Amino acid sequence: MHDLIYRLLMNLGLPVELIFFIWAGLMFVVISLVGQVAVVFMVLMERKVLAWITQRKGPNRVGPWGLLQTVADGVKLLFKEDIMIPGQDKFLFTAAPILFFAPTFVIYALLPFTDKLLGLNLPIGLLLIFALSSLSVVGIVLAGWGSNNKYSLIGGMRSAAQAISYEIPLVLSALGVALAAGTLNLKTIIESQNAGQYGIFSWYWLSILPLSFVIFWSSSIAEVNRSPFDLPEAESELVSGYNTEYTGMKFALFFLAEYASLFGMSVLMVILFFGGYYSPFGGLLLQKWFHINDPILLEFEMATWLIIKTYIFIALAMLIRGTLPRLKPDQLMGFSWKFLIPLSLVNILSIAILKLTWIGTGLKTIQAGPFTFVVPYIVAYGVLAIVLFLILVIFGNIFKRKVISRIQLQQRTV
């Protein structure tokens, strides 16, 4: 189908640049539609999962099993009054949701959902995604400022601090992937994970970069403001944080964008650490087991694997939201600056060492194989352990207080 459209455009005799733009635009429309549907489904899923883990039923009135609940909510939000209170900065107040919403959806154009369902196959795709995802915090800060509400302001400031802190471990851990794969191109990253042909064992999260994965996961949850890092909208303290004053469509934009960024981050994580659109058994099952080579069917399989993997992580995020209490701002910052960032620096170091040893073997990308299981763990994580120990010796006093409180805990009488 892609070929068909592509050929059609070519036959029209348009210049190549224009075709490129039209193609990217078309893909973006398709993907953002997919994204919209995914988000609408996610909102429902969140409510259902939160209901099930608390032994409730969740939405079940609108449509069969409540499937249309989010649609009804959306329609409701569309028709709600757009309230502006005196003293608000009208321009910023209106611009904020758009500034928050746009980057999260633009990211979708860069994510390879399948082999061909991809807006832009850029060689620096990973970099651009991080650049875009850090843009959305501008929207939150503006919303906090423009709302003329103290809760919003505190929420906006917290969000800015949080985004700055968590951007670093996020990028550093993704850098590990880039190092291992030798590229910033997302498609190549996926292919290099599939190159090992050991399926789930050749994906980066297990074989080479488990630490990177943990860092990436926790900082991505923080990046999208999910519990337990949902400080900018902590409802027990800040009522609703930066979107306290928003109603109607503007609120809907914030709401959608939050879920969209969670979805985008989960897809990115699957791409970076979980083999993207490949099956957990290596390659594609239709191709491998059933010997079907129909490109459209294969693409469906790819999309299915990606979506399944993504939703597993989304469900985990929902489970975490239901279980964990919220952190405090100082703890949040501390977790990032005192724990995640040193750890990811060590991680990068160890991966660099690994990479150097690998280049000696003559391969450009680090691939998972029988050899990988022995070498990286011994070399990289041995080094890592030593460096970690050194860091602890040097900066040991950082943890001292924690240790004290731990001892206090053990001495409790009740």
Add this chain to the structure above:
Amino acid sequence: MATTATNIPQQGVFLEKDIDTNDMVVNIGPQHPSTHGVLRLITTLDGEIVKNIEPVIGYLHRSKEKMAESRSLYQYQPTIDRVEYLSSFFDHYAFVSTVEAIAELEVPKRVQYIRMITMELNRITSHLLWFGTFLLDLGASSPMFYAFREREKILKLFEDLTGARMMYNYYRFGGVIADMPEGWLDKVRKVVDEFPDRLDEYEAIVTKNPIFLDRTIGIGIMSAEMALANGVTGPSLRASGIKLDLRKTNPYCSYDEVDFDVPVGNTGDCYDRYRVRFQEMRESLKIIRQAIDKIPGGDTAELNKRRAAGDETANEMDLQIYGKKINLITYKPPKGEGSTIVESPRGFLGCYIITDGSPKAYRIKWRGASFSNLSVLAPLMKGLLFPDLMAIFGSIDVILPEVDR
């Protein structure tokens, strides 16, 4: 996912500054998700640090003490439920026992045991609600639903017994309104038996969760002297290390006939307050189990069978539900005064009644435990972070109707 690099915020640690900034006054409440009612806290914030906090109360003032002047004691009684609606059996007990003391009414043993069972069940419901909302204040949502699920079962028991889920109006001067329904004790036993498993589940989710520990350990440390000086009582005081439980020290009802422990903390921080309340639920279960076994006459079905069989011992004083049937409409307690304090889930619940020989009380004074407990919030909060406010406020377990009365 472990949070490692956090520490105990200390007063003054964050206050270092050379830049000229302004403080921000945030008016938390009267409507706010975590003020548990209508409380207004005028908070002065320096960034995230709370510099000063001034509670403003009275938004829920329903003039309970004034209402007593225009109602006979019996007429006034249903409105007592609303003084503190989460554990209104305690309010009723304070009121009823004071009048009983003034009028020297005798209370049968069976009634005392029924009162004890209901009060302890009520303590559990109250602590459960506290547990749920405390965790919700800290940001965890499911524990609240689990707590409410269990609370629902106990409320159902109350509905079977009194006809209402929260506004019971069940105790009477010298007795209770009606005996337990047949088979009620078995239902209580069933709920009590399956409850420890649920408590273990809560503990698995919460008690050692690293984020929870970071949020509560060392936060809002209330020394014993500070607690006593500010009139803090109940679990919050016990968390500070003072073993003061009126059920043990000045036994009322039949608490001297059951065996239970008084959990005590040693630091007086939020975590200790959490642990003390959690242990109290287990102790309450202990009391209820013993009370069910010891209650004179046993289940009503048994008692009714004995009565139907003409057993005279089944009609003796201790097995009655009224010490003496009084005419409630025109009941006039003699002139006198009495003051009761009982150990409610939140602390000392006081009731001071002066009667002048008319059906109305001359003066009724309610001492809500939350009233004094709330006053300690301001000194506790100084120099801590804004989110600690919710942890501390949640952990001292304030209920606003009792503050404002």
Add this chain to the structure above:
Amino acid sequence: MSVLDNKVVSGVVEVGRGLATVAKHLFRPPVTLEYPEVMPDLSDRFHGRLSLLTKSGGEDLCIGCQACARVCPCGDLIQIEMHRDEQKVPVIDRFTIDLGRCIFCGNCTEVCPVDCIKMQDDFELAEYSREALVLDKYALSLSGEESDEYRVRHGLEKHVE
């Protein structure tokens, strides 16, 4: 080092334990009662709408003693007007209860000397106007059969003339 290890390891273990406990609930049946379809199982003593029982024949049981009105904590919520006919039998002219202000405490049911005013397990009392919540004698009274059925259900003696 080992303490830190403990902290991190135990932290991960405890978070995992919490998540597992919460996830366990996915497989438990929901406890929700879907109210309009599934009515709650109310107990016999439920404090619901007030009603007046009648004799088995449908005549008034109330003797107009005002006891319920006097113990009501809400002031003039119950209003009774009565007179006696030639045989000195009380006749109730007017009996109104303002359910909009009723707090369902049950004081009136307790003091009624003839067990006439009782509480039903009917709790759906919403109306479109406050006036509609002021129930008069005819709205409050149950028929003779209903009253008998109520008495049987609650273990009261059947009213015998």
Add this chain to the structure above:
Amino acid sequence: MSNEKEKNNPQEPNEVEASLETTPSAEEKAPEEKPKKAVKAKKSEDSDEVAKAAPKKEVAAQTTEDKAAAPKEVAPKKEETPPPPEPGKYGELLQANGFSPTHLGKDAKGTEMVDIKSTELREVSEFLRDNSASKFDLLVYVAGVDWKDRLEVVYYLYSTQSFESLILKATAADEKLPSVTSVWPTADWHERETYDLFGITFEGHPNLKRILMPSDWLGFPLRKDYKVEDPRLVWNER
């Protein structure tokens, strides 16, 4: 403020008594109830007046219900010609240390009651808190009582050492009392509440303003002469 003062002037005693006597008669207006109960009720209602007229005779004739009440009925007599109640443990302690308490016996729950002079209040409080024999370190509540001719403040003290309680009473002369906030900081809010509802000024209180009622409220609601017919109270006219 001047308006407030006017309103708070105690009413003429005659008027107050008259209004008191109308209350029971209002109860009698209701027609008869269940025959058995009515008889009983009649008795207990009468007992008040009868007991005053000829206590000894009637007490014997009363039902068991009134027997319990009877000794208490005699109490008002005592007030007129007071045989002083026995001094309690803490009353004696206070007396031995140079204070001049008036012993009031025990309340229904067996708590000792002591009346002290308002000028001595703060010294007595400090003494009771610090003395090793009493150690009343917890102020449970402060309650105001309007006795129509005087305002009284009741302090309920509790000791976490001996687990005993004590009721201190002090009459607020000129509606003024020294504050005990410096002794028990918890008195802060309790005294504010008492000021709010009774209009008793606590001298030396750091922040004496209304706490439960709105700050612009007129009058002190728990005083017996407070007019409930205040038009501002009737906000929900039916």
